[in-house]
Amino acid sequence: MPEQTLYDRLGGIYAIAGAVDILVDRLFANASVNANEGVHAHHGVPANAPGYKFLVTAWSVQAAGGPPCYPGLDMVTAHENLAITDEQFDAVALEISSTLNFCGVPTAEHTEFMEIIERYRPEVVRQQPSAA
Numbered sequence: 060m061p062e063q064t065l066y067d068r069l070g071g072i073y074a075i076a077g078a079v080d081i082l083v084d085r086l087f088a089n090a091s092v093n094a095n096e097g098v099h100a101h102h103g104v105p106a107n108a109p110g111y112k113f114l115v116t117a118w119s120v121q122a123a124g125g126p127p128c129y130p131g132l133d134m135v136t137a138h139e140n141l142a143i144t145d146e147q148f149d150a151v152a153l154e155i156s157s158t159l160n161f162c163g164v165p166t167a168e169h170t171e172f173m174e175i176i177e178r179y180r181p182e183v184v185r186q187q188p189s190a191a
Contacts, residue, residue, distance in 0.1 A: 064123065064124030064125065065123040065124050065168060065171050065172065065175075066120060066123040066124045066125030067124075067125075068165075068167075068168050069123055069164065069168055069172070071125070072116075072120060072125070074162075075116055075119050075120055075123065075125075076112075076116045077162070078119075078158055078159065078162045078164075079112055079115045079116040079119060080112055081158050081161065081162065082115065082154060082155060082158040083108060083111055083112045083115060084108075085154045085157070085158060086151065086154055087108065089150060089151075089154055091146075091147065091150040092147060092150050092151055092154070094147075095141065095142065095143065095144075095147055097140060097141040097142055097143075098141055098143065098147065114129070114130075114131045117129040117130065117131070118131060122175050123172065123175070133182075134179050134182035134183055135182045138182070138183045138185075139185075141185070142185045143183055143184050143185055144184065144185070145180075145184055148180055148183055148184050152173065152176055152177070155172075155173065155176055156169070156173055159172060159173075
């Protein structure tokens with residue numbers, strides 16, 4: 060029997076969609092995340108919540124090895140004008156981790172998903188110019 064994907068081990072589409080529903084509500088309420096005006100506008104709080112939840116769910120499904128279903132922009136294009144810092148990335152990662160804990164995701168799957176999130180840091184965080 061082939062090894063199950065992370066998508067399968069997370070519980071598939073319904074479990075991922077349920078976790079994303081919780082996550083996005085947490086992100087919309089997170090002052091650190093929304094301190095970045097670009098991110099606040101990007102989220103469209105709260106008017107765009109259903110669409111944003113759909114995109115995050117589809118991205119998560121695909122990133123976890125589920126069926127290709129993410130119709131959004133690549134991570135560089137989606138975040139290039141948001142000026143996201145490492146600290147803001149960390150705030151979102153903490154919310155993701157906390158949501159996985161809240162949902163009872165086992166340690167191995169939690170760690171594996173967080174490793175996926177971390178791999179996207181260079182595509183999401185705006186590189187700060189070096190001091191001369």
